[in-house]
Amino acid sequence: MSTIAMPAPDQAILNRKEEVVAALRAALPAELVISDPAETHAYECDALTAYRCPPLAVVLPRTTAEVAAAMTVCHAHGIPVVPRGAGTSLAGGALPTADSVIISTLRLRGYLEIDTDNRFIRVQTGVTNLSVSGELDPHGFFYAPDPSSQLACTIAGNIAMNSGGAHCLKYGVTTNNLMGATVVLTTGEVIELGGTEMGPEGLDLLGLICGSEGQLGIVTEAVLRILPKPEGARPVLIGYDSAEVAGECVAKIIRSGVIPVAIEYMDDVVVRAVEDFVHAGYPTCTAVLIVEVEGSPDEIDHQIALIREIADTLNPVEFREARNGDEAMAIWKGRKSAFGAMGRINDYMCLDGTVPVSQLPYTLRRIGELSKEHGLEVGNVFHAGDGNMHPLILFNANTPGDLERAEAFGADILRLCVEVGGCLTGEHGVGVEKRDLMTVQYTDDDLSIQMAVKDVFDPDWLLNPAKVFPLQSSAAHRSAEAR
Amino acid sequence: MTVQDEMLAPASEQELSEVIAEAHARRTPIGIFGGGTRIEGRSPEWLTLSTARLSGVVTYEPGEMTLIVRPGTSVSEIEEMLARENQSLAFEPADLRGVLGGNGTPTIGGVVAANDSGPRRLRVGACRDHLLGVRFVDGQGRILKNGGRVMKNVTGLDLGKVMCGSFGTLGVLTEVVMKTLPAARATETLALPGLSVAQAVEVFSVALATPYDIAGAAWRDGTAYLRIEGLDRQVPYRSEKLRAMFRNREIDQIDAEGTRALWRSLRELDHFAGTAAPLWRLMVRPTDAGAITGRLAALGGAFSLDWGGGLIWYCGPGSGTQLRAALPSGHATLIRRGGAEGPAFTPPPPVVARLSDQLRRTFDPARILNPGLMDA
Ligand SMILES: Cc1cc2nc3c(=O)[nH]c(=O)nc-3n(C[C@H](O)[C@H](O)[C@H](O)COP(=O)(O)OP(=O)(O)OC[C@H]3O[C@@H](n4cnc5c(N)ncnc54)[C@H](O)[C@@H]3O)c2cc1C
Ligand SMILES: Cc1cc2nc3c(=O)[nH]c(=O)nc-3n(C[C@H](O)[C@H](O)[C@H](O)COP(=O)(O)OP(=O)(O)OC[C@H]3O[C@@H](n4cnc5c(N)ncnc54)[C@H](O)[C@@H]3O)c2cc1C
Numbered sequence: 001m002s003t004i005a006m007p008a009p010d011q012a013i014l015n016r017k018e019e020v021v022a023a024l025r026a027a028l029p030a031e032l033v034i035s036d037p038a039e040t041h042a043y044e045c046d047a048l049t050a051y052r053c054p055p056l057a058v059v060l061p062r063t064t065a066e067v068a069a070a071m072t073v074c075h076a077h078g079i080p081v082v083p084r085g086a087g088t089s090l091a092g093g094a095l096p097t098a099d100s101v102i103i104s105t106l107r108l109r110g111y112l113e114i115d116t117d118n119r120f121i122r123v124q125t126g127v128t129n130l131s132v133s134g135e136l137d138p139h140g141f142f143y144a145p146d147p148s149s150q151l152a153c154t155i156a157g158n159i160a161m162n163s164g165g166a167h168c169l170k171y172g173v174t175t176n177n178l179m180g181a182t183v184v185l186t187t188g189e190v191i192e193l194g195g196t197e198m199g200p201e202g203l204d205l206l207g208l209i210c211g212s213e214g215q216l217g218i219v220t221e222a223v224l225r226i227l228p229k230p231e232g233a234r235p236v237l238i239g240y241d242s243a244e245v246a247g248e249c250v251a252k253i254i255r256s257g258v259i260p261v262a263i264e265y266m267d268d269v270v271v272r273a274v275e276d277f278v279h280a281g282y283p284t285c286t287a288v289l290i291v292e293v294e295g296s297p298d299e300i301d302h303q304i305a306l307i308r309e310i311a312d313t314l315n316p317v318e319f320r321e322a323r324n325g326d327e328a329m330a331i332w333k334g335r336k337s338a339f340g341a342m343g344r345i346n347d348y349m350c351l352d353g354t355v356p357v358s359q360l361p362y363t364l365r366r367i368g369e370l371s372k373e374h375g376l377e378v379g380n381v382f383h384a385g386d387g388n389m390h391p392l393i394l395f396n397a398n399t400p401g402d403l404e405r406a407e408a409f410g411a412d413i414l415r416l417c418v419e420v421g422g423c424l425t426g427e428h429g430v431g432v433e434k435r436d437l438m439t440v441q442y443t444d445d446d447l448s449i450q451m452a453v454k455d456v457f458d459p460d461w462l463l464n465p466a467k468v469f470p471l472q473s474s475a476a477h478r479s480a481e482a483r
Numbered sequence: 484m485t486v487q488d489e490m491l492a493p494a495s496e497q498e499l500s501e502v503i504a505e506a507h508a509r510r511t512p513i514g515i516f517g518g519g520t521r522i523e524g525r526s527p528e529w530l531t532l533s534t535a536r537l538s539g540v541v542t543y544e545p546g547e548m549t550l551i552v553r554p555g556t557s558v559s560e561i562e563e564m565l566a567r568e569n570q571s572l573a574f575e576p577a578d579l580r581g582v583l584g585g586n587g588t589p590t591i592g593g594v595v596a597a598n599d600s601g602p603r604r605l606r607v608g609a610c611r612d613h614l615l616g617v618r619f620v621d622g623q624g625r626i627l628k629n630g631g632r633v634m635k636n637v638t639g640l641d642l643g644k645v646m647c648g649s650f651g652t653l654g655v656l657t658e659v660v661m662k663t664l665p666a667a668r669a670t671e672t673l674a675l676p677g678l679s680v681a682q683a684v685e686v687f688s689v690a691l692a693t694p695y696d697i698a699g700a701a702w703r704d705g706t707a708y709l710r711i712e713g714l715d716r717q718v719p720y721r722s723e724k725l726r727a728m729f730r731n732r733e734i735d736q737i738d739a740e741g742t743r744a745l746w747r748s749l750r751e752l753d754h755f756a757g758t759a760a761p762l763w764r765l766m767v768r769p770t771d772a773g774a775i776t777g778r779l780a781a782l783g784g785a786f787s788l789d790w791g792g793g794l795i796w797y798c799g800p801g802s803g804t805q806l807r808a809a810l811p812s813g814h815a816t817l818i819r820r821g822g823a824e825g826p827a828f829t830p831p832p833p834v835v836a837r838l839s840d841q842l843r844r845t846f847d848p849a850r851i852l853n854p855g856l857m858d859a
Contacts, residue, residue, distance in 0.1 A: 117688040117770050140692065162637045173635065175644070176612045191834050197766040197813035198793040199598070199609055200648065201829045202857065203839045207611060207644025211637050230694045251546030257569060257665035258714070295694075295717065302716045354633040357547045386634035387547070426635035434638075441638055445625050449846070450640045456841040468639065 009098035027069040034058040048092040055096035064220040072188030083214040085157030088149045091431025105156040125156035141226040144171035162211030164427035169385035170261040175210040180223035214464040216457040230294040239283040239317035244361040246287035264290040269379035277341035280334030283318040346394040353417030354426035374409035388426035490533040496657040504624025515651035517593030554592025573664040575601030577750040598648030601750040602699040611647040616660035622847025653846040667712035672737040675707040681773030683707035687791035695721040700791035761823035765795040767813035778809035
């Protein structure tokens with residue numbers, strides 16, 4: 001059994017299932033409402049698969065107006081609503097409760113406007129991340145945030161989680177690339193935040209919505225900033241025998257003034273797993289860095305020369321430069337298959353804490369020690385330029401007690417991240433997974449103001465229940481409100 | 484106005500918290516002053532609070548691109564410190580004293596509270612995109628924090644975003660964490676004279692569709708300016724490519740030194756120094772700039788462009804209602820009163836106004852912080 005508690009469903013709501021479904025079918029074309037358990041079953045979990053629960057019903061609206069209609073019905077009936085994109089959340093952000101209605105973005109798939117003169121694209125939020133760049137490709141533009149899940153995940157999920165990606169060192173995360181959004185509030189009211197201009201007027205509600213994990217409203221349309229495609233990109237691979245030295249190399253590159261688009265780090269556990277899996281030809285050493293730079297061929301040569309100069313002062317085990325597209329692919333091949341390679345060894349749990357770059361070596365060492373204490377193996381693969389770590393804890397889901405041990409180990413790692421000046425989650429979000437650890441990073445007052453902000457948007461707390469805020473904190477907050 | 488006179492200047496977060504808690508209990512309005520370089524007045528019955536003694540750098544880690552600093556620290560002091568490490572606040576906050584008057588020194592707290600961003604905002608994002616974390620005291624005197632000191636952080640709601648640009652109406656910042664970026668090693672400007680606004684925006688749209696990382700696109704007095712930045716070898720290469728693209732237009736090249744002076748002058752609005760009329764900041768869809776400036780010209784004032792046409796500065800007559808009616812997209816903010824009446828900020832639509840108002844009550848239940856400012 002897993003250890004994260006979800007509240008018991010409201011029996012009164014479960015009893016009213018037929019009434020609620022009928023009301024939804026009256027407000028929307030009936031085929032957009034799914035209530036047969038055989039079908040709602042497909043929505044029982046996201047990528048945090050240890051937690052599952054089918055919802056009461058699922059609604060698949062095609063327009064903002066249909067989302068608003070569904071929200072209005074749920075609001076009138078006091079039914080919790082769980083927004084859902086592609087369900088790739090690693091934090092259980094899209095996990096339903098039995099008494100909730102899922103509002104899915106599956107059919108919000110329109111590309112509404114591409115404007116390269118003003119450098120934006122307007123989409124319905126159910127489109128996948130990768131397809132946005134696909135749509136822009138013929139125009140010579142792309143959408144920068146690129147989570148590894150980009151083939152499947154939606155813009156809606158990206159906005160809700162403020163997702164990042166390998167290239168955010170240079171281009172920023174979702175919030176830095178989001179210009180506007182259409183948001184449906186719990187009441188069914190529709191608001192437009194931001195737009196096609198370059199800054200908000202008044203309080204930056206758009207900035208608040210981004211990363212709010214479906215707690216404040218449902219985002220149905222978005223205006224995204226688009227960028228011209230770079231002339232080219234090329235990675236180098238640098239191997240070191242110590243995590244400290246690799247960390248130093250990262251800091252020195254950053255200080256040099258070269259801003260690579262990505263600096264990725266893999267430790268020996270991951271490198272070995274990758275080698276067994278795809279034979280990427282990585283050196284067997286403690287730390288492998290992949291650094292990618294962009295520009296014209298000449299600019300790339302110049303930047304790589306600068307990086308080489310820095311790397312060489314630290315005696316690398318290997319410095320491998322991609323001379324052509326095939327060699328570039330070979331360098332990235334291992335990194336891209338890292339999660340899959342670890343998955344071949346065992347089940348894994350992927351963490352997402354961020355630490356200050358200077359604390360990377362210490363954090364890695366402590367993770368190694370914790371691994372021994374908990375008796376579970378861990379591999380590290382992460383975005384080193386910004387200190388966003390992804391420790392992968394290996395465990396066996398079929399061994400009783402293993403998941404709990406992995407969760408305890410994970411919690412220790414996240415506490416460590418906060419202790420060294422970092423945070424619980426760099427890009428995956430809190431969801432249910434890190435909900436109860438929020439008190440490690442925030443005081444009661446810090447959490448209380450966040451919950452008071454939720455009150456403003458969702459006074460009845462119908463949106464995405466039992467996520468983000470520790471159950472105890474939210475219960476205390478809400479009973480204080482009621483008094 | 485000299486800032487420190489007759490002002491309360493708490494020396495610590497704790498002291499500030501006590502002052503605000505008391506003001507909250509007594510419902511005493513508080514005017515918050517950083518450098519006090521802004522224009523809106525204050526009434527005599529307010530408590531005036533200066534952040535002057537909440538100053539100093541907490542930590543600066545160039546290898547992590549992070550700076551933790553207290554709000555009363557002057558922007559120029561920060562910029563000098565970063566420059567010694569070849570870094571900068573890439574969003575390029577402007578010193579608008581030339582047009583706003585005032586004899587204080589702009590502070591980082593004021594910059595964050597106003598979400599001030601200069602020409603490079605076009606490429607690197609606004610102040611809010613470079614704000615990693617905040618500590619602040621809310622309208623009840625509670626000491627709160629949000630975000631942190633790391634570059635990637637999605638833990639809980641992002642309150643830093645609403646604090647940034649809230650002009651002190653939600654709380655008093657006591658510490659801000661900024662992302663710093665390497666300063667460009669080389670720079671150059673291409674000047675294209677003899678262009679109308681519409682022509683300039685066309686040039687901008689073409690240049691900004693190239694991968695040459697244009698780090699400034701502004702227009703003033705009939706000349707369009709494109710700023711190029713990068714590593715030593717990138718700049719001549721990019722310059723050459725761009726000049727080839729616009730080869731049938733007249734182009735002047737401005738060297739690094741000239742470039743630095745020019746963009747300082749552009750961002751500090753030198754061209755409006757010494758004027759007294761209302762000064763407006765309009766954020767619009769760039770390709771609308773031609774039509775909008777046509778309407779502004781009809782009102783009788785002068786204008787310049789930044790952000791590839793996305794930002795129009797307008798200095799001249801006209802009411803807020805007239806100006807806002809001239810905008811097919813975006814909004815207009817009054818930066819200097821100059822006798823203009825009515826709200827400085829574009830009033831939001833009703834539901835957004837309601838949410839904003841409730842948010843303000845959440846942070847500041849007695850509505851004592853900068854009352855009147857940002858009101859709908
Ligand atoms: C293999 C793998 C690799 C990954 N790599 C990365 C990575 O590199 N970087 C990264 O940041 N993440 C990564 N993720 C995590 C995940 O893909 C992202 O969080 C993604 O943005 C989720 O999108 P989704 O469409 O799947 O959303 P879902 O999982 O369906 O939902 C995510 C959250 O968004 C909310 N939500 C959904 N739709 C809406 C809406 N319309 N309005 C409001 N809220 C809504 C949900 O309630 C939920 O809280 C990875 C996941 C996997 C499985
Ligand atoms: C409506 C408006 C729009 C502006 N837009 C721009 C712009 O686009 N670009 C630009 O360069 N300049 C802009 N300015 C000018 C800008 O205010 C100053 O350039 C900058 O803030 C200077 O800092 P200061 O320390 O003098 O701030 P001050 O003038 O002292 O304060 C500016 C604002 O921030 C608040 N404030 C100051 N310190 C704190 C703190 N620690 N915590 C909370 N609130 C605080 C003040 O109450 C005030 O509302 C604008 C000013 C106004 C009034």
